[in-house]
Amino acid sequence: MNDTQENQSSNKNQIETYLGEISKLNNELINMQRELSASNAALAKALEFKNRFIGMVVHDLRNPLTIISMYTQTIKSKIDEPKLIEECITIIEHSADFMAELIESLLDTTSLESGSFSITFYKNNITELIKNTLKQMQPIAQNRSIHIHEQLSEIEPFYFDAFRIEQVITNIISNALKYTPTDGNVYISVKDNSETVVIVVKDTGIGIPEEEQHKTFTFFGRTTNQSPHGDKSVGLGLAVCKHIIEAHDGTIELTSKASEGTTITILLPKLPRRAMDLADK
Amino acid sequence: MDDIYYIIKSRVYELAQYAVEEQYKIQPAWTSYGSAGYIRALEDSRYHMLMLASSYALNDINMLGNYYSWLDILFKRLKLPANTAFDSLNTAAEIIDTKLRLNDSMKNFVIRITQNSHHVSSESVLQLSREAQEYYNFITKGNQRQAVNYILDIYKQGMQIIDIYNTIFIPIQSLIGKLWHEGKISVGEEHYCTAVTQVALANLYQFFFTGEKKQHKLIAAAVSGELHELPIRFLADVFEMHNWNTHYYGASTPLPALLQAVSEHKPNLLCLSVTMPFLVPELTEYIATIKKSHASLPIMVGGRPFSINQELYKAVGADAAAETALLALKKAEMLL
Numbered sequence: 001m002n003d004t005q006e007n008q009s010s011n012k013n014q015i016e017t018y019l020g021e022i023s024k025l026n027n028e029l030i031n032m033q034r035e036l037s038a039s040n041a042a043l044a045k046a047l048e049f050k051n052r053f054i055g056m057v058v059h060d061l062r063n064p065l066t067i068i069s070m071y072t073q074t075i076k077s078k079i080d081e082p083k084l085i086e087e088c089i090t091i092i093e094h095s096a097d098f099m100a101e102l103i104e105s106l107l108d109t110t111s112l113e114s115g116s117f118s119i120t121f122y123k124n125n126i127t128e129l130i131k132n133t134l135k136q137m138q139p140i141a142q143n144r145s146i147h148i149h150e151q152l153s154e155i156e157p158f159y160f161d162a163f164r165i166e167q168v169i170t171n172i173i174s175n176a177l178k179y180t181p182t183d184g185n186v187y188i189s190v191k192d193n194s195e196t197v198v199i200v201v202k203d204t205g206i207g208i209p210e211e212e213q214h215k216t217f218t219f220f221g222r223t224t225n226q227s228p229h230g231d232k233s234v235g236l237g238l239a240v241c242k243h244i245i246e247a248h249d250g251t252i253e254l255t256s257k258a259s260e261g262t263t264i265t266i267l268l269p270k271l272p273r274r275a276m277d278l279a280d281k
Numbered sequence: 282m283d284d285i286y287y288i289i290k291s292r293v294y295e296l297a298q299y300a301v302e303e304q305y306k307i308q309p310a311w312t313s314y315g316s317a318g319y320i321r322a323l324e325d326s327r328y329h330m331l332m333l334a335s336s337y338a339l340n341d342i343n344m345l346g347n348y349y350s351w352l353d354i355l356f357k358r359l360k361l362p363a364n365t366a367f368d369s370l371n372t373a374a375e376i377i378d379t380k381l382r383l384n385d386s387m388k389n390f391v392i393r394i395t396q397n398s399h400h401v402s403s404e405s406v407l408q409l410s411r412e413a414q415e416y417y418n419f420i421t422k423g424n425q426r427q428a429v430n431y432i433l434d435i436y437k438q439g440m441q442i443i444d445i446y447n448t449i450f451i452p453i454q455s456l457i458g459k460l461w462h463e464g465k466i467s468v469g470e471e472h473y474c475t476a477v478t479q480v481a482l483a484n485l486y487q488f489f490f491t492g493e494k495k496q497h498k499l500i501a502a503a504v505s506g507e508l509h510e511l512p513i514r515f516l517a518d519v520f521e522m523h524n525w526n527t528h529y530y531g532a533s534t535p536l537p538a539l540l541q542a543v544s545e546h547k548p549n550l551l552c553l554s555v556t557m558p559f560l561v562p563e564l565t566e567y568i569a570t571i572k573k574s575h576a577s578l579p580i581m582v583g584g585r586p587f588s589i590n591q592e593l594y595k596a597v598g599a600d601a602a603a604e605t606a607l608l609a610l611k612k613a614e615m616l617l
Binding site for chain 1: 315316317320321468469472475476479480482483486487490491492493496508510514529531532547549576577
């Protein structure tokens, strides 16, 4: 090989080295483009959610605020009618409770959207948790003459986030009490199904029309149902519940028939994937 | 993984130099290629050493045989003397035996490749779809803009992105690789065609990233040293189109970066890719390390070595292997 040929060969090697470097840079650029596309899409989605969110919040807060303002005026003008004032205060109290509930749900929703919603797995007793939750809900049920029937099997402690699961149970029973007329029934059962735990909450309430059932687990997915007790719904609770259950690798399903009632079935795995490493330790 | 692999890997520069010098002694004609030829021979020899080390450690003669067939076609195309592929592998084996005192075990291992036939398709006879042929015409004529516009046009006309991947990008990339191997296109042309495909992909990303929070999370990466990034990118993109949130780390991802990514994103599945068979031991180390701290994380592997040996994924400690992205999707459903 003469000098010219050797130079050519050396240049070829150098060109190939440069090509390799250019390819690497190109890979990085395309990776960044991929990340950018993902971020753009996420931002567009977040913006859309935020706009809808603000619209709903404004709408939902305006109603109770109007009620509070209206009844405050009534109290001022009817200061010598104690019975009427008591009624007004009760209505104001309901509006304030609704606003508090709305704010709690909104906080959960924003933390879900921002990804800061955390689940912490510890070994907990699900039967005890349900019993305690029911104890807290009994006064509301008694007040409405709704009968709660329990069928709670004793289950060995397993891994779940007690705070979040209590939130789910409270939400579901609270919904059952909202939409079940006076003298109705709410049935709750928990049973061990080998690798999963099955929780069923069934009510004899007004049910959800079939064409509206798809809205139940979506944010602000309210149905046209009106609570027989005049309760309002913020339309976030079940969406948050679904997220919590799925973060436990579980499922939550709803079956309902208008005028007959609604059944919510939750399947919770005893060893969620994210808790497996804890169990190994 | 057998220690022999790590011993050879740690001494690969020194062993490759001995092998090249030995080869130059036996065939003085090599000196005519000058210093550039010597540098190339050193690089080739390092690949041979690592291939020998990984095939031997895995006791996978098919892996080595496949590499030998591929090398033989390449060297014949470069008009190197007949038997150069076998001779250079054999010399590398002899040097390993001598320097590591292996009593001819590496040499005997190499001889086994002559006892079996290892077929590597040498003809670029891939059947291309009409769209793929059109795209191919644009890229091979250097019409990058037209190639990308063509892809965007057929997407707007209703072709699904998954079909664009399966009927255009994947067969074209496969064809480009074959054409380079056969010497029908230069390495520069190969890089150019790949870059155009990457640009076309980048233009499609806006259509399938939805911003939705999806049910499952995937991390996809190629191991350190692996520069072939398109196969694992295709996989990540196909998962993204099928209800997965994907984090794509690309070519040559260092193990610490991957470990950090797994801790941060808590994926439901990790997919790792290897095209160059001599990186299989590297992959084995990745899997063992990741499984130590994330025992329950399913790991799927893919790439050429796993197509040659369908059972290899078990030896490397993975939970599954898949030849195509769609197959990987199906297997992922079974793993979760």
